[in-house]
Amino acid sequence: MIKSESSKFGKPLYILYPGDYFASKDDCIIGTITGTCIVICLYDPQRGIGGMGHFIVPGSIGTSGIISDEIASSGVTSIEYLLGEIVKLGGDRRFLRAKVFGAGYLNSGKAEEIKLSDSNIRFINEYFLIENISVERSDLGGDFRRRIYFSVKDGVIYRQILQNNEESSEFIKLEQEYVDIQFRNKKKSGRIILFE
Amino acid sequence: MGKYIMIIDDSPTIRISVEFAIKNMGYDIQQAENGVDALEKIKTIISKGNEISLCISDINMPQMDGITFIKEFRKTDKFTPVIILTTESEDNKINQGKEAGASGWIIKPFQPAELVNVVKKFLK
Ligand SMILES: [Mg+2]
Numbered sequence: 001m002i003k004s005e006s007s008k009f010g011k012p013l014y015i016l017y018p019g020d021y022f023a024s025k026d027d028c029i030i031g032t033i034t035g036t037c038i039v040i041c042l043y044d045p046q047r048g049i050g051g052m053g054h055f056i057v058p059g060s061i062g063t064s065g066i067i068s069d070e071i072a073s074s075g076v077t078s079i080e081y082l083l084g085e086i087v088k089l090g091g092d093r094r095f096l097r098a099k100v101f102g103a104g105y106l107n108s109g110k111a112e113e114i115k116l117s118d119s120n121i122r123f124i125n126e127y128f129l130i131e132n133i134s135v136e137r138s139d140l141g142g143d144f145r146r147r148i149y150f151s152v153k154d155g156v157i158y159r160q161i162l163q164n165n166e167e168s169s170e171f172i173k174l175e176q177e178y179v180d181i182q183f184r185n186k187k188k189s190g191r192i193i194l195f196e
Numbered sequence: 197m198g199k200y201i202m203i204i205d206d207s208p209t210i211r212i213s214v215e216f217a218i219k220n221m222g223y224d225i226q227q228a229e230n231g232v233d234a235l236e237k238i239k240t241i242i243s244k245g246n247e248i249s250l251c252i253s254d255i256n257m258p259q260m261d262g263i264t265f266i267k268e269f270r271k272t273d274k275f276t277p278v279i280i281l282t283t284e285s286e287d288n289k290i291n292q293g294k295e296a297g298a299s300g301w302i303i304k305p306f307q308p309a310e311l312v313n314v315v316k317k318f319l320k
Contacts, residue, residue, distance in 0.1 A: 067212050068308070076209050077305040080283045083207070084256035092258035093206055130209045189310060190303025191285065194317070195294050 009149070016054050018171075018178035021078070023051025023085035024152050031149040033162065033171045034102035036113070036179060038120050038140075039148050040079065041099040042086060042133070043155040049091040050152035053082035058182040060119045066126045070187055075123050099137040099157055100124050101148050117141055145172070198224045198246040201315070204234040204265065205254035205281070210304075214252055214281065217308035218315055223249055231260025235268055248276050250318055252311075255282040255289070263289075266296040277318035281306060 001020045007013035009029045014022050016032040023042075024030070030052040032039055038057070043050030055078035059071040066072035083093060103120040105113035121140045128135050139146070139159065145168060149158040162168055201223045203214045211227045219225065226241060228234035231253075238248055251269070255262035266278050277299040284290075285303045293301055299318055302311065 066209070068216050070307070073213070073305045076207075076213070077283065080207065080210070080304055084283050087206065087256040087258055087261075090258075094258075127209060130212065131207065187307075189305055189307040191301075192303075192310065192314060193290060193301040194314070195299055195301070 009151075013149075016052060018054055018175040019078075019182075021051065021053035021055075021082040021085065023049065023082060023089055023091075025049045025089045027153045029149050029151055031147070033145060033147045033168050033175075035104050035106050035145045035172060035175055036116065036120075037102050037175060038075075038124055039101045039146075040082070040124070041101075041148070041150040041155070041157065042082065042096045043150075043152060044086075044091050044095045045097070045155060046095060047090060048153045049086055049089050050150070050155065051082050051086050052148075052150050053078060055079075056116075056179050056182055057120050057123045058179070058186040060115060061123055066123055066130070072123055074182065074186060074188070075120075076127065079127065093131065093133060096133050097155060098128055098133050098135045099139075099150070099155065100128075100135060101139045101146050101159065103140045104142050104144055104146070106143060106145070198241075199249045200224045200226050200241050200246055201249055202226050202228060202234055202238065202251040202253070204228045204231065204251060204257070204262070206230055206257040207254070210254065210281075213308075214311070217306075217311050218252075221312065221315065221319075230257040231262065231265030231268065233259075234265055235260075238269070248273070250276060250315060251278040252281050252315070253278060255280060255284045255293070263292050263296050266293065266298055270297040279314060279318065281311075 012028040057075035105117045145162040147160040253262045279300045
């Protein structure tokens, strides 16, 4: 993530790289670009706390749904990191609203990519249903990239469709690297420490 | 008399996943969404003559976080194992948990089979 103090928005701007997450209770903008990844924006309009996460669910989710699925568990954890930051700032998921973007398929709609996009869209829909967090805006799928700016205080979104890939070529490379790493580690699990 | 495992997490997805992983271990299961909710439910369970065999608790929760929950729980119960299941991985957080009286610390994501193994270890 990089922070710039003087942006065109007149407030601090945080740019997320693929796989990043960030939450704040200050009046700021969080921005990123996404192709195949999902970008979720969560905000609590009463308390002015919000955050953004950029991640991918690395593969297809089984028919049993996201609860007992190893690959989905990777996506659940990605969102947990963001929610953990929001909770630490005083937020509560019961008051949060969501806006979700991305899960595009970019290489002229290869079957594999469409399947990945579908899987990510299904994940995000099931997740927010179980969490009972209302999704106010869902802008998912399609064969293009999106640039997203999110105003933490009020949840306002500035979204741009990116047709010209040159402008974001560095970002595309980073996103592909992130996606590859997630696919290699799709069955990861965290450390276990026993105290006694 | 029932023997209960508490699952304490503010995320319904995580609570259901954990319950799904441990539901066949022969224990009754009670979910709670934060530390305050957990302490209330534990009180009710005990007042009905049942016992708490183990707690699995998140750290980052509204109203009462996992570290505070353990400290409160340990005021009346020094021995029942409390396993932390969290995204927090910093040493100083882990040490806080240990000092508060946690029995183990699992960093998300978890594999259901690994969680079952840890739970079994503490239920012996
Ligand atoms: Mg939590």
